[in-house]
Amino acid sequence: xxxxxxxxxxxxxxxxxxxxxxxxxxxxxxxxxxxxxxxxxxxxxxxxxxxxxxxxxxxxxxxxxxxxxxxxxxxxxxxxxxxxxxxxxxxxxxxxxxxxxxxxxxxxxxxxxxxxxxxxxxxxxxxxxxxxxxxxxxxxxxxxxxxxxxxxxxxxxxxxxxxxxxxxxxxxxxxxxxxxxxxxxxxxxxxxxxxxxxxxxxxxxxxxxxxxxxxxxxxxxxxxxxxxxxxxxxxxxxxxxxxxxxxxxxxxxxxxxxxxxxxxxxxxxxxxxxxxxxxxxx
Amino acid sequence: xxxxxxxxxxxxxxxxxxxxxxxxxxxxxxxxxxxxxxxxxxxxxxxxxxxxxxxxxxxxxxxxxxxxxxxxxxxxxxxxxxxxxxxxxxxxxxxxxxxxxxxxxxxxxxxxxxxxxxxxxxxxxxxxxxxxxxxxxxxxxxxxxxxxxxxxxxxxxxxxxxxxxxx
Numbered sequence: 189x190x191x192x193x194x195x196x197x198x199x200x201x202x203x204x205x206x207x208x209x210x211x212x213x214x215x216x217x218x219x220x221x222x223x224x225x226x227x228x229x230x231x232x233x234x235x236x237x238x239x240x241x242x243x244x245x246x247x248x249x250x251x252x253x254x255x256x257x258x259x260x261x262x263x264x265x266x267x268x269x270x271x272x273x274x275x276x277x278x279x280x281x282x283x284x285x286x287x288x289x290x291x292x293x294x295x296x297x298x299x300x301x302x303x304x305x306x307x308x309x310x311x312x313x314x315x316x317x318x319x320x321x322x323x324x325x326x327x328x329x330x331x332x333x334x335x336x337x338x339x340x341x342x343x344x345x346x347x348x349x350x351x352x353x354x355x356x357x358x359x360x361x362x363x364x365x366x367x368x369x370x371x372x373x374x375x376x377x378x379x380x381x382x383x384x385x386x387x388x389x390x391x392x393x394x395x396x397x398x399x400x401x402x403x404x405x406x407x408x409x410x411x412x413x414x415x416x417x418x419x420x421x422x423x424x425x426x427x428x429x430x431x432x433x434x435x436x437x438x439x440x441x442x443x444x445x446x447x448x449x450x451x452x453x454x455x456x457x458x459x460x461x462x463x464x465x466x467x468x469x470x
Numbered sequence: 471x472x473x474x475x476x477x478x479x480x481x482x483x484x485x486x487x488x489x490x491x492x493x494x495x496x497x498x499x500x501x502x503x504x505x506x507x508x509x510x511x512x513x514x515x516x517x518x519x520x521x522x523x524x525x526x527x528x529x530x531x532x533x534x535x536x537x538x539x540x541x542x543x544x545x546x547x548x549x550x551x552x553x554x555x556x557x558x559x560x561x562x563x564x565x566x567x568x569x570x571x572x573x574x575x576x577x578x579x580x581x582x583x584x585x586x587x588x589x590x591x592x593x594x595x596x597x598x599x600x601x602x603x604x605x606x607x608x609x610x611x612x613x614x615x616x617x618x619x620x621x622x623x624x625x626x627x628x629x630x631x632x633x634x635x636x637x
Contacts, residue, residue, distance in 0.1 A: 233471045236471065236493070237595060240601055241598055243601050244598035247604065248546075248600035253539070253546050253599070253600040254536050254545070254546040254600065255598075257534060257545065259536060295536060295537040295545050296536060296537075297537065297545070310617075310618045310619075312618065337597075339550065370574060372551045374596035374597045429573075431633075461597055462597040
């Protein structure tokens, strides 16, 4: 088996560039959808809100000021080819070093505490990042990197359904999650839904679903359902920043996994309109 | 959409001229406080200790800015979820705080307290922090620097765009 060696320094440099790219710009599909929405919007206040969001995207890029003051938890999904060796340091350490460096050089907010309950002291450099490792076939290293803000994350939910629950019941749970979130999660939202696996797998799938492309490539049973759920959410009247109107969900993405005969786990992870993520391949 | 340009502190007449949904361009002095600072302020007030700034007629912005890059007045700045401050707000309102700025809905208790004390809750747009940064004239750490972004910052703002949510 031919082994491919990727130097740690190269991985470090790529991650640093990636954090730089996402701190000051959302997914371009979000900008496109906001541009479309502002043209269609008739209400004066909502037009004002949409214009503010578009101006923000412009100013963030021009002035190198983060899109949102909450520069998030850095979440990385790594897909490491089984023929890849990263030479120099463990991936978690490389990511943390790049994150600490980016936090200092790009003036990102330090939002991570060293302990969640008894010792809520800030780590000062946003470390540690959250890393999900996957070993795949091949000689490539793919990193899906996101800055995940706390406001939308707080409004995310998980439920262990009875296996005879209908799709409508799941749809209702998603709707309830979005309604409870209201303006707190900074809509319009990307909604990641994880179905199946078990308790922790469905949550991870929901997170991963957030970073699927916003525009759908092919029609499947699930993609038709995604569109239906999105339409229902957009009729909820929550709207941009909770100000009403037709745009609450930018996208609904579902990912599934096989599960136990006794179970039907469902997780709904919410992402705000500051949808900051990138995929890099090496 | 009615737009009011108002200077802090707000007078009773100014607050009573507002309607839910109006836009307010706010100018003057604000103090930031989010979770950690609220815990400290609340315990000081509960113990009868004076807090180190005038709460009467004060305006508090639920916010933790990002660090200030060289050559700028402040970094990214914007509201955090106000509901997390709900457990502390009634005491602060009772002690004279008049204006709260944040994002999202508040509890019924807080809504009633705002109404009873003729205070006002304004929302700022979430996730437009490069835009809101343009409205900051000065930003300095005022209290508890060790809390990092959760410290109390004293801000001078000019035409900070907000919307009236609860009166």
